[in-house]
Amino acid sequence: MAYRESAAVADLGCAECTLLSRLKFCNCVEVLVGVDTDLELLKEKMYRVSPLPCDYLQPRTSMLTVSLYHGSATVKDSRMLDCDFVSCIELVEHLNISEVERFSEMVFGYMSPAVVVITTPNADFNPLLPGIMRFRHWDHKFEWSRAEFQAWSLNIGNKFGYKVEFTGVGKGPLGTEQLGFCTQVSIFLRQLSEAPRIETKHSKQLYKLVYEVVYPSLKDKKIQQDIVLNEVIYAAECVRRQIINTRYDDEGQGAENWNQNERGSAQIDDSKREKTFKPKDSKRLEVCKIDGKLHIPLINLFSMPKVQQLSGSFQRLEEILQVTDRVVLSRCGAFLLYPADDDRNED
Template identity: 40%
Template sequence: MVSVFSPPLHRQRHQFVIDFVKRNKPKKVVDLGCSECGLLQKLKFHREIELLVGVDINGANIKKKMHGLAPMSTDYLQPSFDQLRIELYQGSVTQEDARLRGFDLVTSIELIEHLTLADVERFSKVVFGYMIPVAVIVSTPNFEFNHLFHQPAGFRHSDHKFEWTRAEFKSWALKVCLEYGYEVEFTGVGQAPPGQQDRVGFCSQIGVFRRLEGRQDGNMLSGDDAEDLFSYTLLYSINYPSLHNNNILQRVLVSEVLYWAEKMKRNWIEEKTGERDDTLALCCAEWEGEECLRASKQHMEMEDKPTAACGAEMKNPEEHHESELFWTNGDGQQESRKLHRCVSVPLAVLWSCCPKLSDLSGSLSNLRHILMNDPEVKLSQDGSAVLLNDQEQDLDEEEEARDLEDSGYAVCSVSAETEEDWEKNV
């Protein structure tokens, strides 16, 4: 037999845990003997897990790869509602720590064979009698499989204190179940060659323990001052960005509102000016089609009040201005330009046309409340619409004013009284 498995044996063990997580969806998972965090690196992508913990007696091993558990840039750019906290501890699995009690799943992958038999007994007491998880997955080498490897007789690793046969592993597991109120299922990974599976079993034997109903309360109450034990040293902790965090939720909502309001503003300008903006085709696709665009146009054009100045009565953009620029042309005649126009995009349209906004905010009133407290968003006086500067026209006017300056025209901003005196001087 070739001693190399495909996939490699360690990947098969990790995949066994991942498949269990997919089926059972535990929220709190701890990997005992996590070493360089290989299994944790895979489990962090299964976001049904809310608390993911690793424990190893060798802190140096943890520190080698622990920063690889940090959130990626996409987790910050597109946070989800899923919550995930990762914690890594240095400590011995033979010691009790209150922070690891009551987990949904404890994994011990190729760990117990590194313990003395006396420590295995302490491990059993800590995991099954103190931590009291809902489920435990324990994998360990199957000694009966060893003669199939092309290597000298003995254990698979120099640090192994023992390697159990299937009968020895079964004896230990059943004793644990009887003493601590669990049931166990035996399986494994690493298939033997054809015709030898029944004779030698799996290369790595696995016991899947499940806590029996009705046994938790009695065990939990039996611990004297157990809640005060903190034996492990915290080496690393990180909270992944989540929309359950109000600050993150507000940031995402504001970003979405400003993005879609700008899209609607451009669409309205296109309809009024007849100028085509190719980005609007993308806008249509992202809004689930033309129907949503038509709804936004109709709403913005109701009662011929599609725009508004900041804090002013709603008017057509051609009818409103906040200030004016005055200059003299080549013939000595006064000319002016209107500045600081705003386009109003109703919140009701944004909320109804953008499913993400309605999902995130829950209600239109909640969306309005969140936006009112954000300095990046300018709302109308009654809070019913987002106000956007007509930036394109402002930029055109600024550029035109700069051209006038360069050509010798005088440019200034004045009041009506100053304008009268200035005309007299001319």
């Protein structure tokens, strides 16, 4: 089946937002949704899905919206209908058996995402865990054996049109392979290329929004403009520094020749040297110094990988530079005018 390039991911029973805090770094994810019944825990841990300073310095190439909801995975909310991937990590065992059926209908019948991943403790493995009398956690309502979990998963898959694959996490010591993994995992893959149409006119938004944030992205034209300008100014400064270093290197070589030969035989024509500078890349145009300004061809700036990546196209780079007062362009618009002051004592 085909999947979208960008994905909306929901983590039901997100608890401490551990999974969400890792998924936010995936560029293919544009929507992250967390749902949990513990309101205080969501408020305490929501900082884990907040943007970091680096997210503003280096914005994502794609959009990302993170939302945390207080609600139950057994309750239908229309905001959950567009999810492509749903994870339920150690969730089902916290539900009463009567709630498991509502959970199944909510996730597979109502949300109907392309992929669902469900993990739950493997009761067969419990004898290997010291101190386990019945269940691994006081709030567990049940813990399935491998046979029980696989039977439930296959039944759900047949009912809602999903192929099921089984795996697990956490191997036991040698000689206990027959007990399986510590945590058992079902991966459900929807067989239909598109989710079935569901009547949603009576659907309500029953979850309470606790936290929502939109990450800075290069798809935001204002953010893209600021980041591109920063990179262009940095690139122009690198060009200026390169010219200064080249000049001082050449002057040093001239002084050495002066001592070896007669004065004047190795004089450097500084007026010509300051007028033009040609980068090592012969495909680039000359950088000229006129009236104390470096005339840096825009095509040179666009040839720099970071500038090209951020702006996307030469036309977009021109548009950004033409509408800002942070840089000055030549009258023809083909050159960036940048101060050529080469005072080595400057900060």
